[in-house]
Amino acid sequence: MTFSDMMNIGLMQGFAGLSLFSVLLLMGLGLAIIFGQMGVINMAHGEFMTIGAYTIFAISHLTESFAPNLMGAYFPFAIAVAFVVAFVVGWGVEWAFIRHLYKRPLDTLLATWGLSLGMQQIFRSTFGPKEVSPTLPDWLMGSWAPAEGLDIPLNGLFVMALSVFVTCGVLIALYKSRWGLRVRATVANRTMANATGINTKRTDRLTFAIGCGIAGVAGAAFTTIGSTGPTSGSLYIVDAFLVVTFGGAASLLGTVVSAFGIAQTQSVTEFFMSGSNAKVLTLSAIVVILMLRPQGLFASKVRR
Amino acid sequence: MTAFKHWLDRTGMGSVLLLALLLIVVFPLCLDLFRLNLVGKYLCYAFVALGLVMLWGYGGVLSLGQGVFFGLGGYGMAMFLKLEASDPVTTKIQSTPGIPDFMDWNQLTALPIWWEPFRSFPLTLLLVLTVPTLIAFIIGYAMFKRRVGGVYFAIITQAIALILTVLIIGQQGYTGGVNGMTDLKTLLGWDTRTNSAKYILYFVSVGLLLGSIVLCTWIQKSKLGTLLLAMRDKEDRVRFSGYDVSMFRVFAFCLAALLSAVGGAMFTLQVGFMSPSLVGIVPSIEMVIFAAVGGRMSLVGAVYGALLVNFGKTYFSESFPDLWLFLMAAMFIGVVLGFPEGLAGLYTNKVKPWWQARMAARRAAPATPPITPAAKRTEAPDTEPGALPPGISSQQT
Numbered sequence: 001m002t003f004s005d006m007m008n009i010g011l012m013q014g015f016a017g018l019s020l021f022s023v024l025l026l027m028g029l030g031l032a033i034i035f036g037q038m039g040v041i042n043m044a045h046g047e048f049m050t051i052g053a054y055t056i057f058a059i060s061h062l063t064e065s066f067a068p069n070l071m072g073a074y075f076p077f078a079i080a081v082a083f084v085v086a087f088v089v090g091w092g093v094e095w096a097f098i099r100h101l102y103k104r105p106l107d108t109l110l111a112t113w114g115l116s117l118g119m120q121q122i123f124r125s126t127f128g129p130k131e132v133s134p135t136l137p138d139w140l141m142g143s144w145a146p147a148e149g150l151d152i153p154l155n156g157l158f159v160m161a162l163s164v165f166v167t168c169g170v171l172i173a174l175y176k177s178r179w180g181l182r183v184r185a186t187v188a189n190r191t192m193a194n195a196t197g198i199n200t201k202r203t204d205r206l207t208f209a210i211g212c213g214i215a216g217v218a219g220a221a222f223t224t225i226g227s228t229g230p231t232s233g234s235l236y237i238v239d240a241f242l243v244v245t246f247g248g249a250a251s252l253l254g255t256v257v258s259a260f261g262i263a264q265t266q267s268v269t270e271f272f273m274s275g276s277n278a279k280v281l282t283l284s285a286i287v288v289i290l291m292l293r294p295q296g297l298f299a300s301k302v303r304r
Numbered sequence: 305m306t307a308f309k310h311w312l313d314r315t316g317m318g319s320v321l322l323l324a325l326l327l328i329v330v331f332p333l334c335l336d337l338f339r340l341n342l343v344g345k346y347l348c349y350a351f352v353a354l355g356l357v358m359l360w361g362y363g364g365v366l367s368l369g370q371g372v373f374f375g376l377g378g379y380g381m382a383m384f385l386k387l388e389a390s391d392p393v394t395t396k397i398q399s400t401p402g403i404p405d406f407m408d409w410n411q412l413t414a415l416p417i418w419w420e421p422f423r424s425f426p427l428t429l430l431l432v433l434t435v436p437t438l439i440a441f442i443i444g445y446a447m448f449k450r451r452v453g454g455v456y457f458a459i460i461t462q463a464i465a466l467i468l469t470v471l472i473i474g475q476q477g478y479t480g481g482v483n484g485m486t487d488l489k490t491l492l493g494w495d496t497r498t499n500s501a502k503y504i505l506y507f508v509s510v511g512l513l514l515g516s517i518v519l520c521t522w523i524q525k526s527k528l529g530t531l532l533l534a535m536r537d538k539e540d541r542v543r544f545s546g547y548d549v550s551m552f553r554v555f556a557f558c559l560a561a562l563l564s565a566v567g568g569a570m571f572t573l574q575v576g577f578m579s580p581s582l583v584g585i586v587p588s589i590e591m592v593i594f595a596a597v598g599g600r601m602s603l604v605g606a607v608y609g610a611l612l613v614n615f616g617k618t619y620f621s622e623s624f625p626d627l628w629l630f631l632m633a634a635m636f637i638g639v640v641l642g643f644p645e646g647l648a649g650l651y652t653n654k655v656k657p658w659w660q661a662r663m664a665a666r667r668a669a670p671a672t673p674p675i676t677p678a679a680k681r682t683e684a685p686d687t688e689p690g691a692l693p694p695g696i697s698s699q700q701t
Contacts, residue, residue, distance in 0.1 A: 039455070041455060041458070041459075043589075097637055097640075097641055100641055101640070101641075104644070105454065105455055106366045106454065106455070106458065107640045107644060109366075109368075109458065110592065110593065110596055110636055110639075110640045111636060111637045111640040111641065113589055113593075113636060114632065114633040114634070114635070114636025114637045114640070115633060115636075115637065117629045117632050117633045117636070118629060118630055118632075118633030118634070120629060121626070121629035121630055121633070124626075124629075125626060234585075234586065237585075238462055238463060238466045238585060241459050241462070241463075242459070242463055245456060245459050245460075274474065276470050276471070276473060276474025277474060279470050279474075280467055280470050280471050280474065283463055283466060283467045283470070284467055286463065287460055287463050287464060287467070290452075290456070290460055290463075291443075291446040291447055291450070291452070291460070292450075294447070294450050294451070294452040294456055
């Protein structure tokens with residue numbers, strides 16, 4: 001094995017870690033808003049991602065049958081639609097029952113778990129029990145080979161770019177916009193926020209819907225990596241919660257750092273042992289660290 | 305008779321007796337063996353639900369990892385049965401006779417050392433009871449001492465459930481992998497698949513379950529139960545009164561783990577297999593649902609919850625496979641929104657006051673109508689319907 005081979009393996013391994021990082025980050029972002037900022041344990045988060053994935057599938061299907069010459073261009077548009085669909089569903093869900101449960105966080109867990117069961121059945125009835133994948137535009141297929149023996153898959157690059165884009169978007173929205181100001185005020189002190197004239201009910205609904213919309217975008221991004229089935233959502237949910245909790249619930253920076261740490265640990269250990277052992281090791285490390293540092297890496301300075 | 309009635313009301317045993325009647329007399333008489341076996345299987349989940357009533361309803365901390373303890377108990381029992389099923393004679397076609405078949409398939413040539421204790425039945429029983437409790441103690445001590453509670457505890461226990469599932473599936477040679485441990489036939493030479501064995505195992509489960517209910521009721525009525533409730537409602541006041549809050553929580557967590565392990569072991573005995581699909585996140589959350597539907601404050605309610613949800617699951621998934629998930633979804637959301645204290649709460653807060661008001665109205669009328677047996681049971685002699693705090697009244701389902 002020459003030096004350049006080792007370099008290539010190192011680079012590709014590093015890239016695998018980076019794409020896992022962007023996947024985890026995308027999964028965690030929506031939840032960081034819903035769980036981290038609002039304290040709602042949304043067990044249906046995975047299903048909101050699945051909504052996004054199925055939206056992409058449906059749009060790709062429609063484009064294929066009605067406007068085949070647009071196949072190259074539909075994807076960005078479909079991601080926007082995925083956001084809107086998940087946003088609208090999230091809005092409805094918040095109105096239907098989440099708003100009654102803000103004082104009982106553990107009950108939001110049960111209710112949203114029920115919701116996730118119902119949504120899974122809706123997916124199954126609408127799209128069938130089999131896993132589906134959309135037809136991807138050509139520019140997402142294949143890989144980029146900057147050097148001999150080095151292959152970087154394009155879909156990984158795309159997910160990475162998307163997660164950077166969404167993270168920056170969320171950060172700017174949360175720290176530079178009116179909405180973000182209202183959200184942070186509501187999180188910090190709901191009564192006081194109410195007293196200063198912030199409509200906390202509307203803020204809550206918008207926040208929940210935006211979190212769901214971001215989950216939809218995440219799901220949409222995942223269609224470039226794997227197929228989607230009715231129960232795909234439940235595969236993501238624990239990872240997403242761990243990313244958010246590990247980072248420190250109310251800290252977006254923490255979510256980014258913890259996604260990075262978890263992804264790198266996972267991909268480095270995967271290099272030395274089997275995938276399931278690597279997963280066990282990574283998860284155990286997280287659990288132990290969480291036991292030692294219950295508030296996560298970046299503890300919020302919020303009075304609760 | 306009145307003394308007996310007073311005793312029932314004071315100890316909250318009336319509903320337990322009714323449950324005992326249902327499980328010991330009504331079900332064995334009315335159901336065929338297949339259905340009875342199903343009830344026995346559901347009762348194993350009821351053990352977990354009991355533990356959750358103590359931990360969640362009374363202790364105020366929700367564990368989403370009870371499947372872990374259910375699984376540890378179940379796997380412990382399964383390991384013993386599996387070793388018994390793979391004696392050198394029946395496994396002589398394997399390349400290494402005398403070890404479980406899945407080890408042979410995975411090119412293991414000797415029994416792993418940590419399987420050795422499971423050759424002895426007393427040791428197995430001991431391990432089935434102590435290992436989950438010990439693990440619960442370690443987890444609970446580490447977390448409650450640092451005042452981790454509520455949501456964080458739930459998420460960490462959920463992660464532990466995931467770890468255990470991944471571990472079991474990954475270590476195929478030691479655990480049987482995805483398929484789990486199957487073909488468990490005999491317990492100490494006694495065939496557990498015969499009809500009489502099924503009856504006996506059913507009654508053993510019922511006996512253990514009723515015993516656990518009595519034990520938990522006793523704990524609830526003791527000072528410990530009062531403290532658990534007080535901690536749940538005003539943790540700081542209990543702490544400032546000089547009590548070590550964390551150790552009470554650790555105790556509740558250990559108790560819940562122990563009960564779950566017993567349920568798991570009985571499950572393995574009755575159903576004849578153990579697999580990772582009974583251990584992970586989804587079954588763990590379902591166990592919480594049993595307690596929630598039945599009533600998180602009521603021990604007896606939790607048993608009814610486990611029976612009802614599982615019956616519903618079996619019935620609807622047989623009859624309307626497309627609808628049952630919707631029905632489950634509607635039930636979860638409805639219970640959480642409509643009656644957070646579950647069926648037991650519905651009974652104590654709605655049905656019982658209504659019935660008492662009705663009976664009071666009848667008594668006030670000049671002609672005394674005959675008192676039905678149901679009236680005797682539900683009538684509380686001298687308490688105002690709404691006077692009791694819900695936490696205390698709802699135990700008496």
